Amino acid sequence: MTKDVLAALKTAGVKAEASQLEKPPQPEFGEASFPCFPLAKVYKKNPVQIAQEIAAKIRVPKGSMVSKVEARGGYVNFHYDYRKFAASVLSGTKKTKKKVGRVMIEYSQPNPVHPMHIGHARNTLLGDSLANILEHAGNKVTRANYMNNVGLQVAKLVAAYDMWGEGREPEGKPDAWLWKFYIRFHEEAQVNPKLEAEARRLLLKYEVERDKSTVKRWDRIVGWCIDGFKETYKRLGVDFDVYFYEIDYRAPGREIVKKAVKKNIAAKTDEGAVFCDLTSHGIPGTIIQRSDGTGLYITSDLGLSVHKFEKYKLDRSIWVTASDQDAHFQQLFKILEVMGYRFHDRCQHFSYGLVDLPEGKMSSRQGRAVMLDDVMDEMVALADAEVSKRNPGMSARDRKKISGQIAIGALKYAMVRIEPRMNMTFDWDQMMGLEGNTGPYLQYAHTRCVGILRKSGKFVKATSYADINEYEKALIRKLSEFDHVVESAARESRPSMVCNYGFELATVFNSFYHNSQVIGLSDPKQTNFRIALVKQTKDTLGKVFGLVGMEAPEKM
Numbered sequence: 001m002t003k004d005v006l007a008a009l010k011t012a013g014v015k016a017e018a019s020q021l022e023k024p025p026q027p028e029f030g031e032a033s034f035p036c037f038p039l040a041k042v043y044k045k046n047p048v049q050i051a052q053e054i055a056a057k058i059r060v061p062k063g064s065m066v067s068k069v070e071a072r073g074g075y076v077n078f079h080y081d082y083r084k085f086a087a088s089v090l091s092g093t094k095k096t097k098k099k100v101g102r103v104m105i106e107y108s109q110p111n112p113v114h115p116m117h118i119g120h121a122r123n124t125l126l127g128d129s130l131a132n133i134l135e136h137a138g139n140k141v142t143r144a145n146y147m148n149n150v151g152l153q154v155a156k157l158v159a160a161y162d163m164w165g166e167g168r169e170p171e172g173k174p175d176a177w178l179w180k181f182y183i184r185f186h187e188e189a190q191v192n193p194k195l196e197a198e199a200r201r202l203l204l205k206y207e208v209e210r211d212k213s214t215v216k217r218w219d220r221i222v223g224w225c226i227d228g229f230k231e232t233y234k235r236l237g238v239d240f241d242v243y244f245y246e247i248d249y250r251a252p253g254r255e256i257v258k259k260a261v262k263k264n265i266a267a268k269t270d271e272g273a274v275f276c277d278l279t280s281h282g283i284p285g286t287i288i289q290r291s292d293g294t295g296l297y298i299t300s301d302l303g304l305s306v307h308k309f310e311k312y313k314l315d316r317s318i319w320v321t322a323s324d325q326d327a328h329f330q331q332l333f334k335i336l337e338v339m340g341y342r343f344h345d346r347c348q349h350f351s352y353g354l355v356d357l358p359e360g361k362m363s364s365r366q367g368r369a370v371m372l373d374d375v376m377d378e379m380v381a382l383a384d385a386e387v388s389k390r391n392p393g394m395s396a397r398d399r400k401k402i403s404g405q406i407a408i409g410a411l412k413y414a415m416v417r418i419e420p421r422m423n424m425t426f427d428w429d430q431m432m433g434l435e436g437n438t439g440p441y442l443q444y445a446h447t448r449c450v451g452i453l454r455k456s457g458k459f460v461k462a463t464s465y466a467d468i469n470e471y472e473k474a475l476i477r478k479l480s481e482f483d484h485v486v487e488s489a490a491r492e493s494r495p496s497m498v499c500n501y502g503f504e505l506a507t508v509f510n511s512f513y514h515n516s517q518v519i520g521l522s523d524p525k526q527t528n529f530r531i532a533l534v535k536q537t538k539d540t541l542g543k544v545f546g547l548v549g550m551e552a553p554e555k556m
Contacts, residue, residue: 001085001480004064005032005078012057022075027470030070030077031477037074047074082473083464089480090463090532101315104142104308105131105350108238109321111148112225113157114179116232117369118426119322119355125415125549126352127320128238129495132547137490142312145240146304148297149222150247155203157225158218159195160185162202173373175228178221200292207250207294232372236408237549244304250295252303256339257289265338278334286331301332309343317343318493320350323421350493353423355415370426379407382432387556394555402553406440407432409550413439416548417499437503439550442541445506447556449538452518453531461535462528471512475533478508482540486547495548502544509537 002018009016014034022033036050043050051071058069058076065088067081107127110116116124128143135141148154160181170177189195205211206218233239257274260266266276272291279285288298308317319329329349337344357370384403387394394402414431418424434440468476481501489497518530545552 001031001065001080001088002484004061004066005034008058008060008064008066008069008078009034009054009076011059011061012054014054024075024077027473029072029075030068030079032078033075034078035075040074050074051076082468082476083466085480086465086468086472086476086529087463089476090461090536099140100134100138101140102142102313103134103139103316103318104144104312104314105134105318105320106144106146106244107131107320108233108240109146109148110229111151111153112175112222112229113153113182114225115173115175115228116372118372118375119369121372121375121411122352122355122415122424123320123322124233124236124238125412126350126420126495128549129412129416129498129547130318130320130350130493132549133486133490133495133498136486136547139490142242142314143240144242144244144308146244146246147222147226148246149219150203150207150250150300151297152199152203154218154222155199155206156185156189156195157182158202158206158214158221159199161221162217170224170228173228173231174224175232176371176373178225178228203294204292207247208292235373235376236412237551246297246300246304249300249303249307252307253295253299253301254289254293254303256302256306257295257299260288260335260339263339265335276331276335278331281334281338283330283334284327286328288335298328298332298335301328302335305332305336305343305347306341309341309346314343314346316346316348318348318350320352322354323351324354325349326351348493350420352420353418356423356425358425358427375411376407378428379411379432380404382428383407383410391555398555402555405551405553406443406556409443409545409548409553410439412549413442413499416495417503419496420494437500439548440556442502442506442544443550443553444556445509446538446541446545446552447554448513449509449534449541450554452534453538456519456527456531456534459528459531460524461532462525463532465526465529467526469516471515472530472533474508475512475537478505479533479536479540482543489547498544498547502541502548505537505540505544 002021005021006016006018016034020034022035024030024033036047036054039050040047051074054076055069055071060066060069065081065084066078068079070077105127108120108124110120131141131143157178161178164181164184185195202214205214257266260276261268261274266274266288269275273287274289275285276288277285286298287296288302289295305317308314326349333344333347336347380403383406384399387399387403387406391399410431417437431438432440434444485497485501489495512533516530518534519527521527542552
């Protein structure tokens, strides 16, 4: 449709771009508007007069979906031929996807010292949705998970297990079992500072000395924690193509640090740490290696960044992390640039806001955090209670399946629908609601479509109808926007756009549902046309669910 509008403008000598078109505030003003205000300075005329002159010159090309052109105020408004428009939307013509490039998205990245909390859920689910969207847009996507399996926080867990674990195997879910030792370490370290020193000693033995006994014990404990993560990922329906482990990139990172010192890009401090001064680039400097020779996150990130582009031949690499790491990635990318790595401008930090509890900030160290496994348990229980109430005769097996689809879908939608840069507050009631911009609201619209199609049985698909009403027009317009929304979401790295589109589609469909009878009409052509609209809505909502990572229940 946009192409047809631009083609019509071209007949009047106006070369316009899709970004210049606007959506009229009222349906009676048409479906697309070209504002003439920017042309006022060029033509030295009133925008109203310019709009009238352009409208008078336009000759709509043969076969165009534009049915009428009119000037209104300072706008040239375009009305669509809804019979042709509907036929185009409902024809099911598959769009050819352009092959865009090779993209790696690194996301989730929980520290292997405790179970994933609700903050990790936002990282994991935003990254997974972004991967789905970029893949849909034609990219070859590699989903990567980076495990920070070396660092002081892991050393503290290992020290805690050495002191209080008594060599035992995990009892229950391993990451949850290990968290108890992690909490105890921080509690006791407040009164016994020697614990911190012991953790640093273990870190040195693991990372630099590579002491066999320490490495074996350390990797065993980290492995238990990662096994627990994988149980959570399976429940979420999230999978990865590759796992990276930080220890594998510390040594390559230290080699890059040596090169930085040799090139005078970094220098040793009096204490022996290596510092990279970035103030001349308008960025605060940072330590890239500790005085004892151990690395930091940025040390490993330097090594891993080079590995990613060299091994995977990437066109782009995206890191999904919270906004509190904005400075870290500015420093990382700038160091890569000044070191001469040409891929530096193909590195992107996908930054997102934190998840807070209603009572304030979480703390895993103090045991004050909402763990993701507990959230899923509670949400499934809430969904099960509601499904049982609405479907008393449903089998336990079906109820369990549907409750899981609703609960996990609600969680995913809640995490993805908020604009990434915005912080969000964890709210049970809002996430699980059947009203408003929620996952269950979209899923319920989908089940309505399924119910209508089930009752309609076989039908002859009709892609157009003579007398299309305002509710049908609104639904056709909204259905036509799907591809454009996904392209925009991929280009702008904004999965929230897909959620908001899904909400708008469900809302428009519900209005159509309440105002347009589908089954039992006297005119079979009208019935078939409306059934086709319902089928297209169901399929499009299903695509939205796929991009967000949700499932589409048949009943609720």
